[in-house]
Amino acid sequence: MNGFKNFLQFFFSLFLKQRHTERYFRRQKILESLNRLGTGNRLTSLQYDSRKMSQIATDDVPAAITRLHSCEDGLTNAEAASRRERFGPNEVEHEKPLPAWRHLWHCYSNPFNLLLTTLALISALTQDLTAATVIGTMVVLSTLLRFVQEGRSNRAAERLKSMVSNTATVIRRQALDTEALNARYAGEHLHVGRSAVPVELPIRDLVPGDHVVLSAGDMIPADCRVLTAKDLFVSQSAMTGEALPVEKFAEIDKPFTSIFETPNLVFMGTNVISGSATALVVATGQNTCFGALSARVSETDRTPTAFEAGVNSVSWLLIRFALVMAPVVLFLNGLTKGDWLDASLFALSVAVGLTPEMLPMIVTSTLARGAVTLSRRKVIVKRLDAIQNFGAMNILCTDKTGTITQDRIALARHTDAFGTPSDAVLRYAWLNSFYQTGLKNLLDRAVLEHVALGHEAPEAQTWHKVDEIPFDFERRRMSVIVSEGDNPPLLICKGAVEEILAACTWIADNESADVRPLDDRTLERLRTVTQDLNRQGLRVVAVATREMPAAQSVYSVKDEADLTLVGYIAFLDPPKETTAPALRALAEHGVEVKVLTGDSELVTAQVCAQVGFGHAHVLTGPQIDSMSETELADAASKHQIFARLTPQHKERIVHALRNGGHVVGFMGDGINDAAALRAADIGISVDTGVDIAKEAADIILLEKSLMVLEEGVLEGRRTFCNMLKYIRMTASSNFGNVFSVLVGSAFLPFLPMLPLQLLVQNLLYDLSQTAIPFDSVDRALIAQPLKWNPRDIGRFMIFFGPASSVFDIATFIIMWHVFGANSEAHQSLFQSGWFVEGLLTQTLIVHMIRTPQRPFIDSRAAWPLMLMTVIIAVIGIALPNSPLGGYFGFQPLPLSYYPWLAGMILGYAFLTSLMKKIYIRQFGW
Template sequence: MSETQRQNIARETGKPEITDLKTGLSSQDAALRLEQFGLNELDQVKPESIWSILLRQVNSIIVWILAAAAVVSFFLGDNLEGFAVIAVILINAITGFVLEYNARQSMEALRKLDTTPARVMRDSKIKEVPSDQLTMGDILILEAGDLIPADALILEVNQLTVDESALTGESVPTQKTTDQSPEDSPLGDRHDCLFKGTAITNGNAKAVVTNIGQATELGKIATMVSEAKRTATPLEAKLDALGKVLIWVTLAMATLFLIVGFLRGQEVKQLIETAVALAIAAIPEGMSVVATVALAYGMLRLAERKVIVKRLSAVETLGGTNVIFTDKTGTLTQNKIEVHALRVADNDFTVRLNLNTGGAQTLEVIRGDQDLIHSPELEMLARIGALVNNAQLDSKKSDRKELGDPVEVALLSYARTAGIDLHKLHKNYKRQAELAFSSDTRMMATLDQVGTEYFIGVKGAVEEVSALCTWNNQQDRDKELEVSELMAADGLRTLAFAYRQTSQKPGENFTKEEKLTYAGLIGFLDPPRKEVIKSLNACHEAGIKVIMVTGDHPATSLKIAKQVNLVGEDEQLVLTGKDLESFDFTSADDQKKMMECRVFARVNPAQKLEMIDFYQKQGDIVGMTGDGVNDAPALKKSDIGIAMGLRGTAVAAEAAEMVLKDDSFASIVHAIEQGRVIFENIRKFIVFLLSCNMSEIFVVTFAGFLNVGSPLLPLQILFINIITDVFPALALGVGKDNKKLMKSPPRDPKQPILQTADWKRIVYYALVMTTSVLGVYWYAIYKLGLSPEEGNTITFYALSLAQLLHVFNMYSGKLRFSNNEITRNKFIWMALVLCIAIMFATYYIPFLRQILSLQILDIEALELILAAGILPVLVIQTTRLFFPIK
């Protein structure tokens, strides 16, 4: 072992004592180090318990108030009423618990990355050991296809490329060498290091373990995932704030009523019972159930569109999202390398490989002369790419298999699309020799025999390949070097190609015996997903700011951002991880740069967390999409984490609240639309419920102040709230989509769920219904001479009917009363039929009539009920003619 290698290992491990490369660790040394450093496994995080999920369902202010009302009811001897309130609490808790049970997840997904056995050198022999038994100083023996089991420093390497996209976000596999990387290099540029959880795509290597378990880069990310705290969603916060408002309303009305009652000398028990009735009237018992069902219905709609929601409130949260951080690789792009740019004989082409309906690929020329696409020069370029190649591409259209380096797979795919029969080519060209790629030569060459001729093909860095070629003059070569630099600046990975044909069999150094003929350049790109442009345009139209955050190269990131219309063609601003290291997030200038920048490259997981935190502190609702291990902490930190299900890792899905089964960015737009619809539906049915409940409060309190008796009993109020209010509210909650919602900016996340205009409408609606109901109650008692019990029955049915018909006042805009989203909602009509049937049951079934203390009424009383129910709708609709709702 060289002294440089020894120093590098000491730098990486912090331990100058390492094992011998030839013998590896002894079994005894391995056992001692396992005892000293522990197992090579990630810390387990205790999963959320069933009790924790259940507790969350009842941990709200509204539930507490209802529980208090139940306790008071039991204390006063009203057991039936107490049990009824408890039933409401249990129904809501069980519904939410069942729908959220599948959200109980753990960090076990991270541990699944540890199941692959590892080959190590121990006791002078290559042995296979469980990956959790690896320890510091172990010598790893790695080959193509292996999942790297620990962080390690490379000792020997042969054509090694590693797919590090899960950690860095860079789609192109990284070429690894033994050359020392600078200590401050980001992960994507540490070419002498290997990282746990990444995969070897080509070549082989020998490496020494430098970090295990939680100390690995993967382990550090796991720590950030577990430490990232998920706060309450905006909907939960808004409902909680609304609950606090209702508490003060309840306390104020009950206190005022008690004070007036005491001053009048009323019986204490009666006052307390009326106060309980007020508490029950003030709290919309069905609101939590309706919100849960509305969210669940939206969740089922999204499931049909391949969007899986792990937590109900996440659906609404996405609807309020105004900033989305998106990963590049696999989210905006296909995570698949393709030939993108070609250059031969001073002709430049930009191409795209498309799949037709039959599964075959076709070549589309985006820029360049279409007539030259099948020229001999381009055919030669494609042939060299297919010959100087160790990848495999199954020729079958169905179940197509790709093995090898992704760049070489892309060359084979392009060659086949360009018209080359790969099977025939490899049958005719018999490989005689190969010069493997190395960090020293920076190129690969093959020698093939075709008949009595020999064909030499070379691919590699343009500087090295062009130096082996014949040129008319130095200016021609400089031109190719310049074009290659322009391609690289445009985000492309470039390779140059050259060849020589001869009748004499070349020697071992066949690339340098004679000058080669320069064939041209190929630029490779991870192409964008086709549906992304339309989806991003929809986000822009909806006022949603989309920001790319990736670990990839800045030029590549900006190129993709322009291709998908994330930024304009003249945009040049890209901030990197190094730029962010020097940022002062309290500085106005740095804050301005952050707000203006749409593309962030070479960003590590910790910096993603900082960026999300920055926007959250600005008051934004932040969504984060991603698929890699490196995205997991940010997915959990964001207000709404969205993981890709096809290409995504189990770790990303674990940390996210939503998973896209089709990896389609278009599904995000649909989910945003659905979230907005759900919020609008929730706002609508809350207005409905609160105006109904406030009418109950006004009926009880105004009757008390006017000293005209108790027109409603507590159990009657509870029955109205959980039956005749809930079903129409449920119908409002599952209303159809409103396309207009995606044509306007997101609502202000700082605003409460109900605006001032909403509260004014609630009070107005309640006063209209109260006036109508109390009017017929007063008429029945004082004009018709009915008993208080009969007046109570009239009030019960009159208020029930008024509230049922009140649902027709909930349409928005200037739509006609007879043709709007309410009258077109079949669930509204189903709810009305069901509720009216229930009301008939309470009247004609003696058992129910007795429980609710209802009396038999005559025809005149029924006419009063109909008048009291219809009059509020007529008054409110007449008002809307002059003061339409926006």
């Protein structure tokens, strides 16, 4: 018995090692893994050319360009294509699918196929060629079925992934005069040559020698040398673990011991927080530091997700059960029948029957089909196992602009500081929006569109850009420095009202056409004006100016001081018509929506009130700053609207909600949302979001709408329900079979079923389950969030499993006493009767426990599952009576058997329905 147990453990150990090696459930989160790996000395052991990067860093700009065989205006398309053939696409290896031969081996090398192969070999050695052929056919069929199904799933996943791709702005030499572009991109941080133009290209198309333009929100697309930079701050936390952004420059004035400390190098996988730059691509794909580290990560086992842990726990439950029961079956049959070889084969067959051999294929098929179905609903799933969290989500945190509102911001007012309409303020705002090259938001576009519709604006030809001070989320403002003709430079700053006022010491008074000091009394009056605009649902942006010395050529944040407030521009973004119905639908399905925004509390409250939030109290960022983690956890659960938030505030709120036991989704598309997207159980972004937001998200929406999200949540729950069906049915059915086998082995003078017959029954049952991914789901089952709970599955298995054993034992009694199958001479009749009854009741259980309602009456399975059930039932009844029956050890059953069979099936359906009512009353469904 110990030898048999060791034999099984050997094959299971092979299986588990294989699954960890191949990572059946693929979840590539390299950025998170890099933090666990660290860098330091480990980097030197990787295939990464840090020496080349160091040389590039010490070169001046012309020398760096020459070393990469590029030129100051970038590469031509032809040069880039030639280099792409040499260096390959700008991708890391872990994204490539498995080769076909390796995938085929992966599909074969699981414990179930290994056990079947062992049975086939033993059968061949004992001259039982029929059994060997049938078992071999089963192995081939199961392997090919999984190979084909997984291949289709993987191809579908790749197609979905290709729908969402990040791009980079690349400077390519072309036959094009770009003087107009130079007027737009003037300044030392970006200069476009006469034969070059910025173009948007997929990141995978970049090659060494390319010049890329970087701005706030961009992912660094490759390992690069900075050529020009303006207030460029990069987050390197994914590579180094540094919490704060690092400023990067074009030149260095001293050597550095680590390439990560070198201020003119930026690396793939990091992202731009603020500022802008042009950079020279040095290394791409697997030759980057990110590529080298990802290769190391792919060789390291990762921590299973909650979903994987749940599936594995069920698998191990049944595997441990098989490891215990198979030796018991071997012992009982060996002692009672005296034929230890047959007993061993039967025990192996029982072990196979108790293990969920179709679980990997069913899970993958269900998830893949769910992902494809979600894609038709404009929801792209980046990670298949994210579907589980999608269905379990009970709190959704979302931004306001574009989700609650129409995302069609229009400039509604342009006034002076006291609320009087002013065209001068519009001209200043237009100059600021037109000449800035950082992260252009909807407000900038609204200003430009407003002027393009015919409103007065300065002539672009009379102005030229001197410099700019990019936006960041600490200052919440940005400035451009422009000059008209030979006049002194003018700094034009626009941003959040409070942040602009904090930098102002003067105010332009249109009534007196003069500038006067900004005192406390005037400040109170100004705040009244802006609050009145906010109460009308308008988002207010302040505009201020300052004349700069003519001799000054370099500008920084410290120049945003001693400003003169000139007025405001106010924007209207009305709520979507679908927002209120979507909020009601989400609430009905157990998902509470919370709004997290950086906008003012007055505007946010006004907009939220229009879509059904009522007069909910708004919690602001400054209030959160004074809260402890415990206080924030309590406040986050009570409030629905949060305003004036920084990225850190959003992240803290998400963590507080998760620590309160909620499954939290976060929906955002900006750079300020990236931290919260990573902190949430499920990050949701849109295909128009910035690169870092899309990289951090698990789900990508092709339309930024709560209605689309609500449909996606329901589809995610349907997918999860279908997975639970198979796991529940397999667990309960297998658990019941073991009792039947033990009873039959203890009291019968022959095997209750031949090993080959047991394997065929198991194969037919598993084939009937392949249609589960296509099954329908009761509305009541997806009305509320679904959580993965392995303990519920164990309870379900123990509760429903023995029900089938009752009728298995009844079949034993009927075959023994009614049909006289009570000796070895008539064992084939006994085995044929139990084979048919066991297969039909196993198949029936699919329909009985797939729903808490009455099967076939209140809830009917989808036609693919119904069809597979009928086909398998017909095969099961026909097989003992067919010419093939003799090969499997069957014999035709008398007609008088079938009324008894019908009674068994009806009795089983009645008992299961009764137990289902008791189970629902005690534990729910």
